[in-house]
Structure formats: C-alpha cells, structure tokens
Amino acid sequence: MRNRLFWLGAIAAFITWITPALAQIDPLPSWNDGSVKQTIIAFVTDVTREGSPDFVPEAERIATFDNDGTLWVEQPVYVQFAFALDRVKALAPQHPEWKDTQPFKAALEGDMAAVAAAGEHGAVEIVAATHAGMTPTEFKQIAKDWLATARHPRFGRRYEDLVYQPMLEVLAYMRANGFKTFIVSGGGIEFLRAFAPERYGIPSERIVGSSIVTSFERRDGTPILFRLPKVNFVDDGPGKPVGINQHIGLRPVAAFGNSDGDLEMLQWTTETGGRRLGVLVHHTDAEREYAYDRDSRVGRLDKALDAAAMDRWTVVDMKRDWKVIFPPETR
Amino acid sequence: MRNRLFWLGAIAAFITWITPALAQIDPLPSWNDGSVKQTIIAFVTDVTREGSPDFVPEAERIATFDNDGTLWVEQPVYVQFAFALDRVKALAPQHPEWKDTQPFKAALEGDMAAVAAAGEHGAVEIVAATHAGMTPTEFKQIAKDWLATARHPRFGRRYEDLVYQPMLEVLAYMRANGFKTFIVSGGGIEFLRAFAPERYGIPSERIVGSSIVTSFERRDGTPILFRLPKVNFVDDGPGKPVGINQHIGLRPVAAFGNSDGDLEMLQWTTETGGRRLGVLVHHTDAEREYAYDRDSRVGRLDKALDAAAMDRWTVVDMKRDWKVIFPPETR
Numbered sequence: 001m002r003n004r005l006f007w008l009g010a011i012a013a014f015i016t017w018i019t020p021a022l023a024q025i026d027p028l029p030s031w032n033d034g035s036v037k038q039t040i041i042a043f044v045t046d047v048t049r050e051g052s053p054d055f056v057p058e059a060e061r062i063a064t065f066d067n068d069g070t071l072w073v074e075q076p077v078y079v080q081f082a083f084a085l086d087r088v089k090a091l092a093p094q095h096p097e098w099k100d101t102q103p104f105k106a107a108l109e110g111d112m113a114a115v116a117a118a119g120e121h122g123a124v125e126i127v128a129a130t131h132a133g134m135t136p137t138e139f140k141q142i143a144k145d146w147l148a149t150a151r152h153p154r155f156g157r158r159y160e161d162l163v164y165q166p167m168l169e170v171l172a173y174m175r176a177n178g179f180k181t182f183i184v185s186g187g188g189i190e191f192l193r194a195f196a197p198e199r200y201g202i203p204s205e206r207i208v209g210s211s212i213v214t215s216f217e218r219r220d221g222t223p224i225l226f227r228l229p230k231v232n233f234v235d236d237g238p239g240k241p242v243g244i245n246q247h248i249g250l251r252p253v254a255a256f257g258n259s260d261g262d263l264e265m266l267q268w269t270t271e272t273g274g275r276r277l278g279v280l281v282h283h284t285d286a287e288r289e290y291a292y293d294r295d296s297r298v299g300r301l302d303k304a305l306d307a308a309a310m311d312r313w314t315v316v317d318m319k320r321d322w323k324v325i326f327p328p329e330t331r
Numbered sequence: 332m333r334n335r336l337f338w339l340g341a342i343a344a345f346i347t348w349i350t351p352a353l354a355q356i357d358p359l360p361s362w363n364d365g366s367v368k369q370t371i372i373a374f375v376t377d378v379t380r381e382g383s384p385d386f387v388p389e390a391e392r393i394a395t396f397d398n399d400g401t402l403w404v405e406q407p408v409y410v411q412f413a414f415a416l417d418r419v420k421a422l423a424p425q426h427p428e429w430k431d432t433q434p435f436k437a438a439l440e441g442d443m444a445a446v447a448a449a450g451e452h453g454a455v456e457i458v459a460a461t462h463a464g465m466t467p468t469e470f471k472q473i474a475k476d477w478l479a480t481a482r483h484p485r486f487g488r489r490y491e492d493l494v495y496q497p498m499l500e501v502l503a504y505m506r507a508n509g510f511k512t513f514i515v516s517g518g519g520i521e522f523l524r525a526f527a528p529e530r531y532g533i534p535s536e537r538i539v540g541s542s543i544v545t546s547f548e549r550r551d552g553t554p555i556l557f558r559l560p561k562v563n564f565v566d567d568g569p570g571k572p573v574g575i576n577q578h579i580g581l582r583p584v585a586a587f588g589n590s591d592g593d594l595e596m597l598q599w600t601t602e603t604g605g606r607r608l609g610v611l612v613h614h615t616d617a618e619r620e621y622a623y624d625r626d627s628r629v630g631r632l633d634k635a636l637d638a639a640a641m642d643r644w645t646v647v648d649m650k651r652d653w654k655v656i657f658p659p660e661t662r
Contacts, residue, residue: 059528136580180536182536189577189580190580193580203390204580204581205513205536205578206536207580211577214576214577215569216569216570216572216573216599222602223572223595223598223599223602225572225573225576225599232577238546238547239547241547241554241556242545242546242547242556245556246520246542246545247578248535248536249467249520249521249524249535249536249538250535250536264554268547268556271553
C-alpha cells in the first residue's frame with residue numbers, strides 16, 4: 001500500500017510545485033519586455049483580481065479588436081480589396097462591358113490609381129458587382145476559396161498566415177482571463193466570418209463589421225437570404241461605437257486599433273471613469289512588415305496618434321515591441 | 332492508513348453511483364410527460380450524441396427564442412407597449428399639448444381602441460416620444476426602473492415574474508447541452524437588454540431585436556451614444572432571419588416562437604436537410620394564462636399554425652403540456 005500512497009503523495013507534490021510554475025509562464029512570449037507588454041499584463045491582472053479597486057466582473061470584460069492592421073496585414077491594400085479585384089477578374093468573362101467601363105476597366109488593368117480615383121462611388125460599384133447577388137453562405141464560400149489560394153504580393157504567404165502572432169497571444173491571454181473578445185472592423189461582416197472564427201477563435205456572433213442589405217425571400221419554395229447591392233451599415237469611425245452598441249450592448253473595457261478609423265472606438269472605450277485599456281498598433285517596421293502612419297492612404301494613423309497622448313492610450317511600436325510579426329510558416 | 336483508503340473507495344463508489352442517477356434527473360420538470368416533452372428531449376439527445384447521424388458540433392448548436400408570448404406574457408398588450416403608455420403618462424406634464432393630440436390623447440385616457448386606430452404612424456410617434464432622446468444607458472435604466480415597479484393588470488405580479496417556468500427550463504437544458512441560446516424578438520433590443528440577461532441568463536450580445544437609429548456624438552467633451560426617433564431595424568417576420576444572420580451569422584438548428592411573427596424564423600431554421608427543431612407555443616389556457624390564436628390582435632397565430640403541420644413543427648399545448656406556467660411567487 002505504501003507504494004500507491006507514495007505515488008499519490010508524489011502527484012500532490014508535483015501539482016503543488018507546478019501550479020505557481022505554470023502561473024509564471026509568459027502569456028505574451030512574442031512581446032519584448034517593456035512598458036507596452038507591462039501595461040497589457042498589468043491591466044488584465046488588475047481588472048481580474050477580486051478585491052482590486054479596478055476589478056471588472058466577468059460579464060463586463062468586453063475587449064474589442066479592429067482587424068485590418070490590428071490583427072492582420074492591411075498593406076499594400078486591404079485584403080478584402082484584393083479579394084474584390086480578384087473577383088472582378090474572375091467575373092470579367094461574364095461582363096464584356098467591363099473592359100470599357102470604370103472602375104472595372106481600371107481594376108482589370110491593375111491600375112490602382114484609377115480605381116482609387118473612382119472614389120466611393122467606384123468602390124460601391126465594385127462591392128455591388130463582387131459582394132452582392134448571392135446568399136451569405138455562397139459568399140462565405142467564395143471568400144473561403146479565395147483565402148485558401150490567394151497570396152500576399154510581398155510575403156508570398158496566404159493572407160490567413162499574415163496575422164500578427166503577438167496579437168493572437170493577446171486574444172488568447174484575455175480570453176483565458178474571462179474576457180469576451182470581439183472583432184469590430186470596418187471590413188465586411190461576412191468576409192470576416194469566412195476566416196475569423198477559425199483563425200482568431202472568435203465565434204461568428206462576436207464579429208461586428210460593415211454590411212450590405214440582406215433580404216429574406218422564398219425561391220423555388222425554399223427560404224433563402226440574398227445579398228443586395230446596397231450599403232446597410234458602415235462599421236468605421238463613429239460607426240464603431242454604434243456597431244458595438246448594436247451587437248454587444250455593453251461598453252468595452254479594452255479596445256485595440258491601429259488607425260483613425262478606430263479613434264471613436266477607443267474614445268468610447270476609454271473616456272470613462274474606470275480603469276480602461278486603449279491600444280494602438282503603430283506600424284514602424286518597414287523591414288519585417290510596413291512602416292506607415294500619418295500619410296498613408298491605407299490605415300492612416302494621424303488623429304488617433306495625437307489622441308493617444310491625451311487619452312493615455314498605449315502605442316505599440318511594432319519594431320520595438322514585437323519579437324516576431326507572423327506565426328511560423330507551416331505550409 | 333486503511334481508514335483513508337476506505338474513504339477514498341467510498342467516495343469513488345459514491346461517484347460511480349451518483350453519475351447515472353444525476354443523468355436521470357428530469358431536465359424539464361415543469362413539463363407534463365407527452366409527445367412534446369419527448370420531442371424536445373429526443374432532439375437535444377440526438378444532436379448532441381457523438382456518432383449520432385444527427386450530431387451537430389457544439390459551435391453550430393444555435394437555438395433562437397422569440398420573447399413575447401414565447402418566454403413571457405404578451406397579453407393583454409405587449410409589455411413594452413404597457414411601458415410606452417406608462418411613459419407617456421409620466422412625461423405628460425412636460426407635454427401639455429398631448430392632451431389634445433393623437434395618439435397621445437388616447438394613450439393618456441387609456442383608450443386602447445383609439446391608440447390602435449392611430450396605426451403604425453401613431454405607434455412610431457409614441458415610440459419616438461418615449462424611447463428616443465436619451466442614451467442607451469439612460470433608456471435601459473428607465474426600463475429597469477419601470478420593470479421593478481409596474482404590475483401586470485390581471486396577475487398583479489411584476490412582468491419579470493411572468494416568464495414561463497417551462498421555457499426557463501428549456502433554456503437551461505439546452506445550454507447545459509452546449510447550445511448557445513439567443514433571443515430573437517420583435518421587441519426593442521435595448522428594452523430586452525434591461526432584463527433578459529439576468530432573467531434568462533442570456534448575455535446582451537445574444538439578444539437580437541428591433542432598434543431605432545443610435546448616433547455617436549460628443550457632448551461637453553464626452554463621447555455619448557444618442558437614441559434618435561427613427562426606425563433602424565424591425566426584427567419581426569421576414570426580419571427575423573435577417574436579424575439572425577446579421578447578429579449570429581449562423582443558421583439556427585432550433586427555434587421557438589408563438590405567433591405569425593415567428594413564421595419566417597421557424598421556416599429558416601427548419602426547412603433544410605438536417606435534423607431541426609421548430610416549436611410553437613400555443614396559448615390554450617385561459618384559466619392559468621390566456622387562450623388565443625387566429626383572431627388575436629396581439630400575438631396572432633394563424634399562418635404559422637397552418638405551417639406547423641406542413642413543416643412538422645412541435646406545437647406546445649400550454650394547458651396540456653405545462654404543469655405550471657410561472658415561477659413560484661417569491662416577492
């Protein structure tokens with residue numbers, strides 16, 4: 001009998017020994033030590049410790065994350081824009097008139113300046129041609145198929161591989177501490193749903209994004225949803241707090257962004273009495289990723305960078321703070 | 332040492348004995364035995380058993396519940412309508428003109444026929460006067476305060492006490508089996524959020540409802556959301572599948588409703604290949620609650636009752652199937 005008891009004792013000793021050891025494991029191993037990493041860990045520690053003056057009950061631990069430029073690469077163009085251009089090319093044989101019609105002509109010729117010159121009206125036309133006229137399920141499948149094959153022009157990797165490893169760690173760390181993590185993106189909600197649940201571990205009901213109008217219809221006796229070429233909601237800038245309220249119904253206690261499109265979300269999150277966390281990812285690493293801020297056409301960070309000082313947001317210096325940018329290549 | 336081992340053994344034996352005993356505990360004690368209870372339990376059992384041909388992975392176990400008439404009383408008028416009328420009365424001193432303006436005059440005089448005669452236009456005016464012009468937080472507090480004191484005219488109990496005990500058991504039972512439960516209601520999303528999280532155990536991001544337009548503004552240097560007197564989304568009838576797609580992004584495998592406003596939600600849920608559950612609560616108990624269906628102005632159940640036979644939905648006969656209607660009085 002002593003033998004069995006010995007093992008019971010040994011196991012108990014091991015558990016006693018491993019528990020504090022486990023607690024010491026670095027939750028953010030891809031972050032360099034420094035004030036940014038410290039700020040994130042101190043925030044999570046302080047709002048989750050019972051009895052702390054900053055304690056936030058689990059039901060209110062809402063953390064929102066922008067996607068483009070905050071969780072994955074947004075240069076040289078937003079991923080969803082690259083998707084739309086590829087869709088224009090794929091659909092062109094059915095639309096011979098596009099060869100002579102802007103903005104399609106420019107899109108087919110890869111003339112980004114001319115596409116940009118077509119402005120919002122042009123963008124809406126491209127979205128209507130590539131994102132509407134099918135069910136959400138069909139659209140999600142088209143997006144999935146594209147994501148499975150398309151490659152980033154500079155890195156040659158699939159877009160889903162160009163998510164930021166340090167941010168994946170933040171997502172997991174916050175969830176392990178009872179936070180609900182949400183995506184609040186200017187991108188299309190159904191495009192996000194094509195990859196975000198699997199890639200970020202964020203289920204589809206925790207994804208907030210822009211949308212086009214969807215209608216319920218019966219076709220051949222079967223109920224379907226159908227995507228119409230009409231903007232429903234733009235989840236960007238002042239739209240982000242509105243989208244958060246509509247979908248989540250609670251004010252976040254932590255928000256992560258990287259551009260002026262996140263300004264209002266961070267203001268809404270942090271400009272209150274309690275302990276809050278506002279984080280901006282500043283793209284400072286031209287070598288490993290990109291360096292851009294005030295003058296960038298994509299992901300401009302200007303007003304929000306000024307606001308960061310005033311509102312005491314934490315600014316991630318990608319070059320300084322991140323040990324690695326992307327997850328290791330596995331395919 | 333034998334003593335300690337004896338207790339370890341005894342505990343092990345107890346666990347071995349109690350586990351199947353626990354499994355035998357009735358998950359729906361307020362439901363009378365019969366085909367409806369059997370159908371609900373068989374569905375949950377079959378879609379959650381690994382290896383079952385009907386198995387549904389946990390991520391796809393989405394169950395949607397209408398609120399008025401499905402989870403709580405909706406007679407003699409929708410609870411939110413009673414709230415709006417009480418708000419008209421409370422705000423009347425600041426609006427002397429209401430004494431001579433419809434639909435407010437009728438609302439103040441309790442002339443329901445005249446309020447109804449004012450139709451949709453009248454309803455929008457009442458909503459604008461009572462639901463807009465404040466922040467969502469302020470509105471939620473007004474609704475909470477009202478719910479804390481208002482009493483149902485027939486039962487004399489608070490409205491939050493007039494939820495259906497058998498449905499509370501279904502919510503808990505499905506969640507215990509890995510389902511995510513959502514409210515999908517024609518009622519106002521912020522009104523629902525004032526009580527549903529606590530009452531039903533459904534967090535605010537799993538509540539889908541109708542809404543008015545909310546704008547993000549800065550007032551006195553502080554960011555606020557502000558409720559405007561303009562309809563944003565009507566989550567009723569064909570709006571329910573649209574609201575489900577917008578907020579949840581997955582097609583439910585189970586849906587519970589009670590009126591024609593739930594027709595499209597149940598069609599969308601059940602008219603597919605796999606094993607699905609559609610349930611209609613039929614109000615057949617004039618003695619303990621109310622009896623109404625095809626001719627009712629509130630919660631009319633007509634087309635959906637016809638569809639139930641065709642689509643093989645399960646129809647709850649409240650009088651026959653429910654042992655009790657409401658939770659026991661505790662206050």
